[in-house]
Amino acid sequence: MKTFRTRFIEFVSYFFILLFCYASISKMMDFENFQIQIAQSPLLSAFSNVMSYGVLVIELAICILLIFERSRKIGLYSSFVLMVSFTVYIYMILKYSEFIPCSCGGILEKMDWKTHLIFNIATVIIAAFAVILYSDSKRQEIFKSVSLLLVLSIVSCSAIILMYRQSEFMIKKENNFTRRFLQHPITEEKRSNLQINSYYFAGISKDSVYLGNYTAPFLLTSTDLNFKATKENRVLPDRYNFDFKRVQLKVNAQNYYLYDGSVPVIYQGILGNHQAKTLSLGQAYFSQLVNISKDAFAISTYFKDSEKQTLGLLNPLQKNPLNLKSGILGKTNDGIFDTDGQLHFDPLTQIAVYVHYYKNQLLIMDDHLTVKAKYKTIDTISIPQIKVSELSDGKKKMSKPPLKVNKKAFVYAGLLFIESNLIGKFEDRDRWKNSFIIDVYSTVKQGYIGSFYLPNPKKEKKVQFHITDQHLYVLTGNEIIKYRFAQNITQHFIAGEAENLNQE
Structure with missing residues (x-):
């Protein structure tokens, strides 16, 4: 036994x-x-x-x-x-x-x-x-x-x-490009059909969402945070004698701004008032404009002297309003397409962020556009995969579609949200096809936090988003959607001035 x-x-x-x-x-x-x-x-x-x-x-x-x-x-x-x-x-x-x-x-x-x-x-x-x-x-x-x-x-x-x-x-x-997906980071709260798909985010206040309209460029639409009451405010600039190409509206605090970078003019108005007065005239052409204060802006523009894209500060009320920072973006190839990206500003931390479209690089700057840090997104594309040809008239043009790494981005309270264009290791391709993928980074700790899927059941090609303390607002197709963030995201939000940013 x-x-x-x-x-x-x-x-x-x-x-x-x-x-x-x-x-x-x-x-x-x-x-x-x-x-x-x-x-x-x-x-x-x-x-x-x-x-x-x-x-x-x-x-x-x-x-x-x-x-x-x-x-x-x-x-x-x-x-x-x-x-x-x-x-x-x-x-x-x-x-x-x-x-x-x-x-x-x-x-x-x-x-x-x-x-x-x-x-x-x-x-x-x-x-x-x-x-x-x-x-x-x-x-x-x-x-x-x-x-x-x-x-x-x-x-x-x-x-x-x-x-x-x-x-x-x-x-x-080391950019191994393996994403970490946060568990249940967003929960849908509200959605509304806007009937048309030409809206874009102009800004968000404590009680309203402001929308611009590409097909009605002088119309500022506002809705409450639950999308129940909608108002329209027609903007009337104090002068119209310009050949506008793509007018945009932006709301910052109690002010709104109307501009078109192909025309060197910026209008400023007060919310609720139709009249918009000229704030800047003939001071700068630009491709992007972001508020860093009530009467000051960060811009991206083409600097002819160096033949490359450049960042700069525009202070319309100062004696010397334009201050270009030609050395920030550098130059890998043509200086225009290879440096192309998105410029954003976080008013809570007073940090400006530049996200490159075609390579995995982020620039973190203060409100004077002094570079405080350079670090990479989690993907592995460090050199832009683009091919540029020069035409007989001296103009440069992409000769084949480029590989876009980072698409839309938004920075708020120390977090940077980037819509990625690349699939990572071991990711579900079917889910990828039916979602937008958002990567989240800390601009203060200079690190990757995690990623999440943003549902896209209708397979829309474009998405726009705006961030607040507790919510993610999304424009896709003709719908606006409000999501609530879970704690695994909100716990990383910070308030106040960011400190201890070190250049890598």
């Missing part, structure tokens, strides 16, 4: 064979989903490719070791090490992770993470007990087994912690 010792060792061995076989087979049957889940892990994202195969191989190898009596002891030690690693991983997810990812399948898929942790601790205990029972009854042999278990535990813990730290570095610094 077999002793309790022998029966217990066999029972534990069969238990782990069943556990690892079931877990590995479940993962293999839905391997693509398993890879995606590993890629979303905040601790193992950078090693998702190796880990997805490695875990399967290790689990099956341990099963084989446990089947045969000669290798069973090694199999029990291996089971102990693997379960210690899983336990430390789950503990770090619960304790240090900014979000909780999905389970990685198998028999524990339906458990919540705390129950999962308790289950793993129990398996560690029974594996350790089985190893000790496998040793001779001599005190010296038991001591050796316990010592080896302690050493293996320390090694396993250290390995998981090291992988976590290395994964953090690779994700944030």
Whole structure:
């Protein structure tokens, strides 16, 4: 008759064979989903490719070791090490992770993470007990087994912690281009059909959303934050003798501004008042204009002397209103297309941000456009993939469609939201086709925070968005949609002046 010792060792061995076989087979049957889940892990994202195969191989190898009596002891030690690693991983997810990812399948898929942790601790205990029972009854042999278990535990813990730290570095610094998807970051609250698709965001105040209209450029439309009451305000500039091409409206605090960069004029008016007075005339042509204060702007423009795109400050009321900063954007190829991007300003942190369209670079500047930091988005396109030809009249033109890296962007309260044009590793292509993907960065900590899908069931080609303290407002097609941010995003918002930005 077999002793309790022998029966217990066999029972534990069969238990782990069943556990690892079931877990590995479940993962293999839905391997693509398993890879995606590993890629979303905040601790193992950078090693998702190796880990997805490695875990399967290790689990099956341990099963084989446990089947045969000669290798069973090694199999029990291996089971102990693997379960210690899983336990430390789950503990770090619960304790240090900014979000909780999905389970990685198998028999524990339906458990919540705390129950999962308790289950793993129990398996560690029974594996350790089985190893000790496998040793001779001599005190010296038991001591050796316990010592080896302690050493293996320390090694396993250290390995998981090291992988976590290395994964953090690779994700944030080495551009491995593996996204971390935040869990349930937005919840839809309201939506409204605007009937037409030519609206754009002009600004948002505490009680109103302001919309411009490309087909009615002198009409400023406002609606309350729940899209119930709509008002229209026709803007009447104090002079019309210009050949406008694409007039735009922008709201900042109690003022609105009307401008068209192809014409060197900026009008300023007060909300609720139809009359807009000329604020700047003949001072600058520009392709982009953002408010940095009531009567001051940051612009992007073509600087003919250096033959490249340039950023600058425009202060219409000063004696020398225009101050161009020709050295900020640099020049990789043609100086126009390769430096093209979006200029934004965060009034809460007084930080200006320039997001390049065709490469993975961000510029962080103060309100004087002094560069404080340069860092990269998570994708790997560091050199613009564009081809430019020069025409006979000296003009330059793209000779083939460029690879666009970053599309729309918005900066608010220390967070930069970028609509990406590139798919990352192990991402669901079907979901990609039916969503816009938004990457979120901290402009103060200079790091990647996470990403989320913005639903696009109608497969619209363009999206516009605007951010407030608690909400994301979206314009897509002829609809305006209001989403509420979850805490995993709002916890990163900051207020006040940003500090400690260091040049990389």
